[in-house]
Amino acid sequence: MTIKYPAGTRQNNSVQNTIRTGKTTKKALTFGKRGMGLEDEINEANDYYLANRLAVVHKKPTPITIVKVDYPARAAAKITEAYFKQASTTDYNGVYQGRYIDFDAKETKNKTSFPLKNFHPHQITHLANILSQGGIGFVIIKFTTLNEGYVYPASSLIKQWQDLKGKQSISYRDIVAQGYLIPESLNPSLDYLKAVDLMLESLK
Amino acid sequence: MTIKYPAGTRQNNSVQNTIRTGKTTKKALTFGKRGMGLEDEINEANDYYLANRLAVVHKKPTPITIVKVDYPARAAAKITEAYFKQASTTDYNGVYQGRYIDFDAKETKNKTSFPLKNFHPHQITHLANILSQGGIGFVIIKFTTLNEGYVYPASSLIKQWQDLKGKQSISYRDIVAQGYLIPESLNPSLDYLKAVDLMLESLK
Incomplete structure (x- = not known):
C-alpha cells in the first residue's frame, strides 16, 4: 500500500521497511483516513510532528537475522536468506519536549476488551525499564470497530x-x-x- | 565474532542483527578488550547500564528493504531477497535519567583528524532535530591508534x-x-x- 503524504510533511521519517509485520490489517478500514492502518496513522503523525517541530519519533526497523548475503561484482549487496526476529523492545521511541517517549501500538476488532497476548513479555519488561529511568512509556490501543484510540499508560x-x-x-x-x-x-x-499531554498533565 | 558477556549482564539488549554493517573493523584491536570493536564495546556498555539500571539504550536494527518473502508450509517465513538501506537516523538512542539521548559511534585509524565523510547528511539533520526538541545528541569518536574515545557534542x-x-x-x-x-x-x-555526565555538567 502506498501512502500519499501531504506535500512537505514527509521528511526522512518514512516507513523503515517495506513489508508489514502483521500488526496492521491490510483491509480498508472505516475509521481515520480510508485505507490507513494503525501503523500508517502513527507514521503520518510522526511525519507531521517532525515537520512541525513538535517531536522526533521514529519507528524502529524490523529486526532481522541475516544468514546469507551475496556480494555481486557491480551491484549492491543482496541478502538471500534472512528471518524475522522477535523485537526485544517496543516499535517506537523518540523525544518530546526534552523527554524520552517509548511506546508500542496495537489494534483489535474486539469491542469489550483488549487481549494481553498482543504483548510479548520482553516488551512489558522493556516498558518497566523505561519507567524506572524516568521515561514516558505507554501503548496506543485502537478499537477499530468502535473507532476509538487510547493512550494507555505503561x-x-x-x-x-x-x-x-x-x-x-x-x-x-x-x-x-x-x-x-x-x-x-x-x-x-x-x-x-494530544492524549500524551493529558496523561502527563494528570501525572503531575 | 562471538562476544562473551559477563554473567547476568546480558538482558535483552543483544546485537540486533547478526551481520556487521561495516562500521567496526573485524581485526583484533589493541585497545579495550582484545578483539572488541567499537560497536561491541558500546553494546557491552549498554548491557551493563541496563543490568545496573543506569540507562536504557539500544542499538537500532539495521534497516532493510525486503523484496521477496517465502512462506513455507511448516516453517518460519524466509526472506529470500532484501537489500541494506541507508539509515535515516543514528544507530543508538535511549533514556538516561529521564532524558532522551541519541548518538552514533565511529572509529578512525587517523591520529590527527576525523573525516566528516563518516557521517551522512541525514544523520546530521537528525541530530539537529534532536537538539531542537531538547534531547541530548552526540557522537562517540574513537581514535583507535591513539586508544582514545570521545563524546563529542552534536x-x-x-x-x-x-x-x-x-x-x-x-x-x-x-x-x-x-x-x-x-x-x-x-x-x-x-x-x-561518564563522559556524557561531564558534557551535561558543562552545559548547565
Whole structure:
C-alpha cells in the first residue's frame, strides 16, 4: 500500500521497511483516513510532528537475522536468506519536549476488551525499564470497530499484566477509565500527542 | 565474532542483527578488550547500564528493504531477497535519567583528524532535530591508534559540518578541546556515560 503524504510533511521519517509485520490489517478500514492502518496513522503523525517541530519519533526497523548475503561484482549487496526476529523492545521511541517517549501500538476488532497476548513479555519488561529511568512509556490501543484510540499508560499495563496471570485481557472499561482517548483530528488523523499531554498533565 | 558477556549482564539488549554493517573493523584491536570493536564495546556498555539500571539504550536494527518473502508450509517465513538501506537516523538512542539521548559511534585509524565523510547528511539533520526538541545528541569518536574515545557534542559537530563545506575533517585538537574524553574503565570497557555526565555538567 502506498501512502500519499501531504506535500512537505514527509521528511526522512518514512516507513523503515517495506513489508508489514502483521500488526496492521491490510483491509480498508472505516475509521481515520480510508485505507490507513494503525501503523500508517502513527507514521503520518510522526511525519507531521517532525515537520512541525513538535517531536522526533521514529519507528524502529524490523529486526532481522541475516544468514546469507551475496556480494555481486557491480551491484549492491543482496541478502538471500534472512528471518524475522522477535523485537526485544517496543516499535517506537523518540523525544518530546526534552523527554524520552517509548511506546508500542496495537489494534483489535474486539469491542469489550483488549487481549494481553498482543504483548510479548520482553516488551512489558522493556516498558518497566523505561519507567524506572524516568521515561514516558505507554501503548496506543485502537478499537477499530468502535473507532476509538487510547493512550494507555505503561504503569497500568504492567500492573494488569502482573495481576491478570490467569485472565486474558484488559477490559474496555479499564482502558476508558485509565487511558486517555485520542481526540478526533484530520491532520494528522491520529494526533496521539494530544492524549500524551493529558496523561502527563494528570501525572503531575 | 562471538562476544562473551559477563554473567547476568546480558538482558535483552543483544546485537540486533547478526551481520556487521561495516562500521567496526573485524581485526583484533589493541585497545579495550582484545578483539572488541567499537560497536561491541558500546553494546557491552549498554548491557551493563541496563543490568545496573543506569540507562536504557539500544542499538537500532539495521534497516532493510525486503523484496521477496517465502512462506513455507511448516516453517518460519524466509526472506529470500532484501537489500541494506541507508539509515535515516543514528544507530543508538535511549533514556538516561529521564532524558532522551541519541548518538552514533565511529572509529578512525587517523591520529590527527576525523573525516566528516563518516557521517551522512541525514544523520546530521537528525541530530539537529534532536537538539531542537531538547534531547541530548552526540557522537562517540574513537581514535583507535591513539586508544582514545570521545563524546563529542552534536552542537559542535553540526556547526563544523556547516562550516567545513570545503574542508574534509575535524581536527583532533578540536575534538580534544570540545569533546569529553571517555575515561579508562574495565567493566564496561567503554563507560561512555561518564563522559556524557561531564558534557551535561558543562552545559548547565
